[in-house]
Amino acid sequence: MRTVRTLLALLLSLPLFASSDVRAGEVAVAVEDAIRLAVENNLDLQVQTFSPAIAEAGIRGARGIYDTRLTALLDHRGKDAQVAPGSATADRQRFFDFDAGVQRLVPTGGTASVSVNNAWFADNQGTSFSRYANPQLSFSFTQPVLQGWGREVTERGITLAQDSADVSLADWRQKAESTASAASGRFYDLYKARENLETRRASLAVARRIHEENEARVKAGVLASFQLLDSELGVLSRETDLLASERARREAADGLGVFLQRKEPGEIVPVVGSVAERIDTTEEAAIAVALRKRPELVRARVGVHSGEFSEKVSRNLALPSLSLAGTVGVTGLGKSYGEGFEDMASGKYPNWSVALNFSFPIGNSSALAELEANRLKAGQARVTLRSVEESVALEVRTALRALETRYRQIEVARKGVAVAGVRFESYEKRQKLGLATTKDLLDAESQLVAAKEGLVGALADYQVAVTEFYRSTGELLDRHNLAVEGKSIASKARKGTR
Numbered sequence: 001m002r003t004v005r006t007l008l009a010l011l012l013s014l015p016l017f018a019s020s021d022v023r024a025g026e027v028a029v030a031v032e033d034a035i036r037l038a039v040e041n042n043l044d045l046q047v048q049t050f051s052p053a054i055a056e057a058g059i060r061g062a063r064g065i066y067d068t069r070l071t072a073l074l075d076h077r078g079k080d081a082q083v084a085p086g087s088a089t090a091d092r093q094r095f096f097d098f099d100a101g102v103q104r105l106v107p108t109g110g111t112a113s114v115s116v117n118n119a120w121f122a123d124n125q126g127t128s129f130s131r132y133a134n135p136q137l138s139f140s141f142t143q144p145v146l147q148g149w150g151r152e153v154t155e156r157g158i159t160l161a162q163d164s165a166d167v168s169l170a171d172w173r174q175k176a177e178s179t180a181s182a183a184s185g186r187f188y189d190l191y192k193a194r195e196n197l198e199t200r201r202a203s204l205a206v207a208r209r210i211h212e213e214n215e216a217r218v219k220a221g222v223l224a225s226f227q228l229l230d231s232e233l234g235v236l237s238r239e240t241d242l243l244a245s246e247r248a249r250r251e252a253a254d255g256l257g258v259f260l261q262r263k264e265p266g267e268i269v270p271v272v273g274s275v276a277e278r279i280d281t282t283e284e285a286a287i288a289v290a291l292r293k294r295p296e297l298v299r300a301r302v303g304v305h306s307g308e309f310s311e312k313v314s315r316n317l318a319l320p321s322l323s324l325a326g327t328v329g330v331t332g333l334g335k336s337y338g339e340g341f342e343d344m345a346s347g348k349y350p351n352w353s354v355a356l357n358f359s360f361p362i363g364n365s366s367a368l369a370e371l372e373a374n375r376l377k378a379g380q381a382r383v384t385l386r387s388v389e390e391s392v393a394l395e396v397r398t399a400l401r402a403l404e405t406r407y408r409q410i411e412v413a414r415k416g417v418a419v420a421g422v423r424f425e426s427y428e429k430r431q432k433l434g435l436a437t438t439k440d441l442l443d444a445e446s447q448l449v450a451a452k453e454g455l456v457g458a459l460a461d462y463q464v465a466v467t468e469f470y471r472s473t474g475e476l477l478d479r480h481n482l483a484v485e486g487k488s489i490a491s492k493a494r495k496g497t498r
Contacts, residue, residue, distance in 0.1 A: 027266040031187050031463070034260060034270075035480050038183035039176050041261035048175040055165035062161040065105050065154070071115075073099040096120040107151040110143035120337070133340035138329030138351075146319040156313045163306045167299050174295035177476045184467040186259055188460035190252040191270040195456040197245040203449045204238040207442065211235050214438060230438040272463075278407055279469065283400060286473055287393045293474030294392050300385040307378030314374045318367040320360035328352040392472070399469040406462040413455040420444070420451035
């Protein structure tokens with residue numbers, strides 16, 4: 001009797017959460033540590049980590065359109081030809097060209113280039129033109145006027161690559177939030193398994209004590225011997241329950257360890273503090289945060305931007321092609337390269353050209369079809385965004401309702417433990433007076449065990465509900481100081497491949 005009263009007093013005086021005892025060979029881990037380890041080590045999340053790095057490489061590749069291009073040509077040609085049919089005299093000509101230039105795209109869509117052409121000619125005719133150098137320096141610029149005009153069209157690859165990177169980062173964050181939520185769930189599953197194991201051990205101890213008391217009372221002749229069978233069956237039943245609880249604890253510990261990719265020796269012991277306070281927020285405020293931070297909405301908004309941008313670019317590409325091209329340069333002529341370059345540097349012999357180039361496919365079916373497809377994709381993206389917004393708002397409302405329900409269940413479960421404890425104490429008194437059977441007492445003790453497990457489950461479920469609420473608002477990583485920039489994620493993926 002005294003043991004039962006002491007047990008009830010300790011139970012009812014405990015805080016909502018009691019820290020787990022840590023024994024030799026065990027490692028204490030708080031839920032914050034479990035979430036951090038999951039975000040750092042979980043293999044599924046590591047797979048997702050490569051996508052932002054790949055997208056970042058795609059941005060660098062797209063920006064390569066502005067890389068300066070160097071061109072060079074080395075050409076040496078010659079021919080020997082008869083001056084006339086049957087003549088023994090041959091006309092021997094030798095040509096040598098070394099041309100170099102640089103070319104670069106400009107944001108308006110035009111192309112600017114500078115080139116130097118070095119031409120050298122020699123023959124065996126012995127005239128004043130039998131040997132000469134003809135260098136030329138020219139500057140050229142070509143600019144689209146209709147189709148292809150403007151920075152948006154020029155940098156469309158860069159813009160879409162950046163959108164792809166933003167989507168990859170949103171996907172990573174969504175996966176990280178889900179991973180953190182799963183880590184929290186596994187953490188509290190292990191907590192429940194360990195607490196239930198301790199409850200089952202205590203239950204077995206009570207059953208054994210009852211059996212021992214029954215044996216003593218049967219020997220004294222104050223209890224029917226058949227009740228020994230009930231108490232023995234109660235011990236056996238609780239031993240079976242203890243084995244099942246031990247297996248559940250091992251499986252929960254192994255599952256959490258694998259999920260966290262924890263390589264250090266020692267079993268994880270979840271260490272928890274007091275239950276979190278009731279979250280003070282309104283539905284409108286929570287939805288507003290979710291609409292701003294949820295990764296799914298970030299991805300959907302990027303989809304709208306990409307669709308509308310592609311539609312705008314397609315509208316430009318459906319225009320006729322009209323380009324303005326201009327070239328200005330100077331040439332030189334001399335018997336040697338030195339004379340030719342001096343002549344070119346004097347600027348006496350300039351050359352220039354200005355041209356307009358126009359083309360337009362009759363019907364323009366391909367460009368118009370592309371424009372129509374992109375217009376439809378933009379509309380689809382806008383509808384998708386509205387759908388995701390409604391889904392996110394529904395998730396937040398569901399999470400808020402779960403929070404309230406779980407919080408109230410804690411108090412109900414605590415009362416259930418108190419009532420079950422008093423009932424067990426009552427049956428223990430009645431059994432000693434012969435007013436209740438051993439089976440009645442063991443049934444009351446089973447109800448007390450179920451109530452204790454219900455309280456542990458209610459406490460853990462509320463913590464899981466808190467985690468799910470912050471996941472629904474997109475704040476879970478921020479709450480655990482795990483917000484990571486895209487560059488950091490990409491850097492981590494690159495290091496992992498070295």
